[in-house]
Amino acid sequence: MPPQMHEDEGTFASLTPQSQGSVQSSARKQRARAESVYSSSSLESLIDTCWSFTNPEPLKALLAQSSRPDTKHDPKERSLLSCGTPILQLLLSLCTIARVQDKSSEFRHIIHRLDNLILIAREKCYAFPYKDVPFCWVELFRYASFLKASVLAMESTWGKTEQFLPRNTKTKGSQVGYPRLSEKTMDGMVEAIDTALIMAGHPPDEMARVKINHVLENLQKIHQRKVNDEDIPSPSKRPRLDVGTSPRAFLTPNVQKPVSIFSDPSIPALERHMQHPNNESLGPEPLLIKDSLIEWPALAKWQDISYLRSNTIGGRRLVPVEIGKSYVDSAWGQSIITFNKFLDDYVLDSPERVGKGMAYLAQYDLFEHIPALRNDIMVPDLCYATCSPPHHSSPFFAKHSALPRLEDPMLNAWFGPAGTVSPMHTDPYHNILAQVVGRKYVRLYAPREHKKLYPRGIEEGGVDMSNTSNVDVGLISGLDDNVDGQKAAIDEFPLFKEAEYVDVILEAGDCLYIPLGWWHYVRSLSLSFSVSFWFNDTNDMG
Amino acid sequence: MQLWACGFNAWGQLQFADNKHAECLNSDGTTQQPTLNDLPKDLEKFECVLVDPNIEVLKTSHSATIIRQSSQLVQTGSPDHFFQYLKSEDCQVPNEHIAQTLSEKVAAFKSDTLSTYESLDKYKSGIPIIIDSTAVEDVKNVIANDTSFYALTKSGKVLSWGDVRHQNSLGREVNEDSPADVPCVIEDLASDPITGIKKISAGGYIAGALTNENDLYVWGGRQGQETPLPDMSGIPDSVDIEGEDILDFGVGDRHIVVLTMSHRLWVIGNNSNGQCGDGSNNEIGAWKEVILPLDKGQKIVKVYGGYKTSFAIVDGEAE
Numbered sequence: 001m002p003p004q005m006h007e008d009e010g011t012f013a014s015l016t017p018q019s020q021g022s023v024q025s026s027a028r029k030q031r032a033r034a035e036s037v038y039s040s041s042s043l044e045s046l047i048d049t050c051w052s053f054t055n056p057e058p059l060k061a062l063l064a065q066s067s068r069p070d071t072k073h074d075p076k077e078r079s080l081l082s083c084g085t086p087i088l089q090l091l092l093s094l095c096t097i098a099r100v101q102d103k104s105s106e107f108r109h110i111i112h113r114l115d116n117l118i119l120i121a122r123e124k125c126y127a128f129p130y131k132d133v134p135f136c137w138v139e140l141f142r143y144a145s146f147l148k149a150s151v152l153a154m155e156s157t158w159g160k161t162e163q164f165l166p167r168n169t170k171t172k173g174s175q176v177g178y179p180r181l182s183e184k185t186m187d188g189m190v191e192a193i194d195t196a197l198i199m200a201g202h203p204p205d206e207m208a209r210v211k212i213n214h215v216l217e218n219l220q221k222i223h224q225r226k227v228n229d230e231d232i233p234s235p236s237k238r239p240r241l242d243v244g245t246s247p248r249a250f251l252t253p254n255v256q257k258p259v260s261i262f263s264d265p266s267i268p269a270l271e272r273h274m275q276h277p278n279n280e281s282l283g284p285e286p287l288l289i290k291d292s293l294i295e296w297p298a299l300a301k302w303q304d305i306s307y308l309r310s311n312t313i314g315g316r317r318l319v320p321v322e323i324g325k326s327y328v329d330s331a332w333g334q335s336i337i338t339f340n341k342f343l344d345d346y347v348l349d350s351p352e353r354v355g356k357g358m359a360y361l362a363q364y365d366l367f368e369h370i371p372a373l374r375n376d377i378m379v380p381d382l383c384y385a386t387c388s389p390p391h392h393s394s395p396f397f398a399k400h401s402a403l404p405r406l407e408d409p410m411l412n413a414w415f416g417p418a419g420t421v422s423p424m425h426t427d428p429y430h431n432i433l434a435q436v437v438g439r440k441y442v443r444l445y446a447p448r449e450h451k452k453l454y455p456r457g458i459e460e461g462g463v464d465m466s467n468t469s470n471v472d473v474g475l476i477s478g479l480d481d482n483v484d485g486q487k488a489a490i491d492e493f494p495l496f497k498e499a500e501y502v503d504v505i506l507e508a509g510d511c512l513y514i515p516l517g518w519w520h521y522v523r524s525l526s527l528s529f530s531v532s533f534w535f536n537d538t539n540d541m542g
Numbered sequence: 543m544q545l546w547a548c549g550f551n552a553w554g555q556l557q558f559a560d561n562k563h564a565e566c567l568n569s570d571g572t573t574q575q576p577t578l579n580d581l582p583k584d585l586e587k588f589e590c591v592l593v594d595p596n597i598e599v600l601k602t603s604h605s606a607t608i609i610r611q612s613s614q615l616v617q618t619g620s621p622d623h624f625f626q627y628l629k630s631e632d633c634q635v636p637n638e639h640i641a642q643t644l645s646e647k648v649a650a651f652k653s654d655t656l657s658t659y660e661s662l663d664k665y666k667s668g669i670p671i672i673i674d675s676t677a678v679e680d681v682k683n684v685i686a687n688d689t690s691f692y693a694l695t696k697s698g699k700v701l702s703w704g705d706v707r708h709q710n711s712l713g714r715e716v717n718e719d720s721p722a723d724v725p726c727v728i729e730d731l732a733s734d735p736i737t738g739i740k741k742i743s744a745g746g747y748i749a750g751a752l753t754n755e756n757d758l759y760v761w762g763g764r765q766g767q768e769t770p771l772p773d774m775s776g777i778p779d780s781v782d783i784e785g786e787d788i789l790d791f792g793v794g795d796r797h798i799v800v801l802t803m804s805h806r807l808w809v810i811g812n813n814s815n816g817q818c819g820d821g822s823n824n825e826i827g828a829w830k831e832v833i834l835p836l837d838k839g840q841k842i843v844k845v846y847g848g849y850k851t852s853f854a855i856v857d858g859e860a861e
Binding site for chain 1: 550552553581583584604605606619620621622623643644645646688689705707746764766795815
């Protein structure tokens, strides 16, 4: 699905370059001027990086290689080479023109052609089965997108961008700073970069990774300066996320079989728990760790909506969200939208939200995407415990045993309004689920219960859904308040009521240890932000 | 005869030798690379790009066009590997009998069999995906879109095969007897009242077929992408434009161009690069007639669809 950009340009007419020599005496203006010097240094650094993306030399080298008749086209080759001569030639032309800048009409034309190339890359990615997409097309998606963002940054200086590069301003002693980036330009740059990062992934090349993070960090600084200069209005005054019980949360479940509390959590204690389970036929059981996130800055900061908006370049950053009741729902789909749109249309109680349905930022490594948020959390020590192997009663024993050991725990963010549901499923890792904002109900079933949970199988298009239950726990347990549906579900899945479970309501600050192979159903009871940490080392012993 | 064209022109694929923006032809028939400082622009309106007694558009790709011009093959734009091969002496089959999907699979009709190959290299080495190639009666034309192939036989049957993930493109049922990756007849196009198909065309995830009765059927679409006509599916459905018989048609990746029996040109679908030729880049949601500035006595006699391009052949004397 194409991203739907939040367009908020047009209201900020005063973003023209500051006129030279207009002396203002007010203290506020002096402060603003001092900060704009700082801000222009972020800008010049940004332009410098953007300029480097238009370097034609690597393309020239690839073209020379591509035109040699003996060049083999290996789809695994980790470069743009296999895109072929026409694409390389066009990219080279675009980069060359972006540096010469001798006609003003070329700016739009270059952007148009980069959009065409991004679309071709996208079509190529769809045409191949996911695992067979040749590297060159994924790389073209990124390359053309980063080039687009870079050229967008040059719009206001088209014809003379080169004069503003730090090396030139230093030698010529020019005092003229780079004109400010318009809101629209920043929107376009972030959209181009984030669409590529989400759809094509972060660049495997360390240099490109550093450069693109540098662009995003500078955009963040530039945005922050604009807010401080009050060039743009600060985000709507809504100091705290409202985590009160929402009417959309339906019924709050009664906890029937509470998860045991892990009173003195430590790595040795968790290892003992895994290696010497209370009940051998169950294996290690889930544990609730109360108030364990005291040291996380996220606990306070993420309740502050303006903090989240501000750290996403004014809510511009794009995030992938799941739209629909849950991922087993027929109307379910994925979309890439701005953080602002996600908050305003799906998370916050606002007029925009009415009738928009459910959206869930689920199972996404938001912390690689937005590194500033990574500083607000800490990987729990427990993730470094020596883990028990999959339990013998698990239908996935062989599959999970064969998984390679993770180098580091895998982080995922789970952020959404009240009423989001992760249907009953099981994951291939041990999990520490940290509840940062709001409340969540979790119900867990041991691996041995799997037959009573009616797992799905291989579904249309060859998708393996065997880790997901056919049972809609919300419906069958009466949480959805649908009496007829509940009766039908009980008739359809008669063994389900015999399955033993434990359950818990996680409050902000709690962590839940979910052992490998345990089935779990998760339902947010309020607006909720959680972080999961998947870990294993089950392959240590081979 | 005149060739009119519109749409995507990033590589100069719409620039032919006789055009007023003419470029020199290289000895191998390709045009020269566009100069670095003058990128070719898209044509948002149909323009006359070539005049010749005899013109036929054979194949288009993202970056090139192959036409037959007075029995000589001419290629414009910048050829990818496949188009380079088609133009080379190594290629022993006529252009009409070989096609490549966007996923770079190749299918060809050779020695009374239809064979599919994982890539162009595998085709060159003669190693098909399935050893038992499908024996078929004489095939007139093999074409491809992003993930599927289509073959038209001399008796007017259409076969389709390709990626099982995009079954709508196949226009037929997929089951054990007719798997997705084996050429099978599209039964809906072989049953009453259809007596046979005379032309096929495909692009993106869609395809179409023109019957001997001058009816046009279209099908296809990919989940998450809008189709040019609303309600397109995996079942071929007939197209109605003012109740007229259809003379010719072409399918682009997300647009369709149709010529009715009264020689009127109609377009629908994606128009991001001016491929509908109405002078805008606005998506066209309902059939729209495009009128070319022709002289009295001239009329459109054929149309073709390419990757974000459209072509029209104009015949008759300008007065």
